[in-house]
Amino acid sequence: MKAVTADPSGGLHYSEIPAPALPEGGALLRVTAVGICGSDLVKLGHSPAGTVLGHEVAGVITETAPGFTRFSPGDRVTTAHHIPCGQCVYCSGGNESQCRQFRETNLVPGGWAETIAVSGAHLNAVAFAIPDDMEDAVASLTEPLGCCVRAIRRSEVKPGEKIAVIGLGPVGMMLAALYRHAGAEVFVLDRIAKRMEEAAAWYGALPLPAEPSGLSEAARSATGGFGFDQVVLAAGAGPTLTLALDLVRRGGKVHLFSGTPEGELTRFDLNAIYKREVTLFSTYSSSPRDLAVAFDLIATRKIACENLISKRLPLSRVEEGIRAIRSGDAYKVVLEPGRS
Numbered sequence: 001m002k003a004v005t006a007d008p009s010g011g012l013h014y015s016e017i018p019a020p021a022l023p024e025g026g027a028l029l030r031v032t033a034v035g036i037c038g039s040d041l042v043k044l045g046h047s048p049a050g051t052v053l054g055h056e057v058a059g060v061i062t063e064t065a066p067g068f069t070r071f072s073p074g075d076r077v078t079t080a081h082h083i084p085c086g087q088c089v090y091c092s093g094g095n096e097s098q099c100r101q102f103r104e105t106n107l108v109p110g111g112w113a114e115t116i117a118v119s120g121a122h123l124n125a126v127a128f129a130i131p132d133d134m135e136d137a138v139a140s141l142t143e144p145l146g147c148c149v150r151a152i153r154r155s156e157v158k159p160g161e162k163i164a165v166i167g168l169g170p171v172g173m174m175l176a177a178l179y180r181h182a183g184a185e186v187f188v189l190d191r192i193a194k195r196m197e198e199a200a201a202w203y204g205a206l207p208l209p210a211e212p213s214g215l216s217e218a219a220r221s222a223t224g225g226f227g228f229d230q231v232v233l234a235a236g237a238g239p240t241l242t243l244a245l246d247l248v249r250r251g252g253k254v255h256l257f258s259g260t261p262e263g264e265l266t267r268f269d270l271n272a273i274y275k276r277e278v279t280l281f282s283t284y285s286s287s288p289r290d291l292a293v294a295f296d297l298i299a300t301r302k303i304a305c306e307n308l309i310s311k312r313l314p315l316s317r318v319e320e321g322i323r324a325i326r327s328g329d330a331y332k333v334v335l336e337p338g339r340s
């Protein structure tokens with residue numbers, strides 16, 4: 001079958017690889033839509049030869065193992081790639097993404113492929129049947145939206161809180177939409193003005209001025225001089241941490257929803273946290289219950305995500321999709337392996 005494989009120098013190859021075997025107790029899925037995620041781009045150049053990236057998957061079940069009953073061949077399904085055990089110290093404490101099983105489970109060989117093997121555990125815990133009126137590409141947004149739903153839950157946002165979202169890639173846009181849905185007043189900041197305009201038009205967010213001088217003034221006047229109750233970093237967490245600490249109010253929260261490149265250190269004034277009683281916390285990845293909420297929000301159209309699909313490309317044109325993301329031309333690019 002065809003798949004996109006990565007090499008350690010960061011190159012990608014549209015190549016022929018062996019199709020996965022039918023997993024015991026699970027199913028084979030013919031991939032019809034798979035997103036390119038920011039986390040895939042971070043792994044470029046850090047993956048062993050032959051790695052197949054991609055984890056935001058939707059497709060059609062083609063074959064099921066004996067005894068597996070939840071789905072049948074022909075069913076359209078979207079699935080996430082990691083499953084927590086539900087019982088360890090991390091899972092019981094609500095840190096499902098830190099669970100050892102969560103980190104060790106995956107789709108085989110990875111989503112940027114024509115066919116993947118999906119375990120029964122995945123299909124029972126983190127997969128959803130796609131309704132007739134939902135496109136596969138839209139269904140593939142369940143995984144990234146699930147991460148954002150978990151972020152909102154962990155933020156314990158209250159209606160009326162003033163939230164600043166910094167960085168409007170697809171997840172920044174989803175966070176803006178979800179914070180609005182939770183009743184917060186959402187302010188957005190991105191170096192691309194068009195993205196702030198779209199966050200305003202699509203999700204009712206309020207753009208902040210991009211120039212530093214205008215920014216602190218606007219933040220003060222938007223918050224009665226206090227600063228934002230919460231600031232969430234959805235891009236470039238290193239360089240923007242100081243900015244977030246400037247914008248957050250005393251006693252407020254700074255939420256890391258993005259990291260830095262491996263090995264990169266960040267300088268910031270610890271007193272901006274300590275003396276001002278600011279809480280710094282993070283959300284990494286999703287959990288089964290948040291994926292279920294995300295899927296429902298898409299299915300019931302309470303959160304409109306389809307605008308965030310900027311491009312659909314055949315698997316062979318993955319590099320064109322990555323360029324569009326890096327240049328800021330695209331929010332989400334969805335690869336459609338069946339497409340030519």
Ligand SMILES: [Zn+2]
Pocket residue numbers: 037038039055056143144
């Ligand atoms: Zn992702």
Ligand SMILES: [Zn+2]
Pocket residue numbers: 084085086087088089090091092096099100101102
């Ligand atoms: Zn666990």
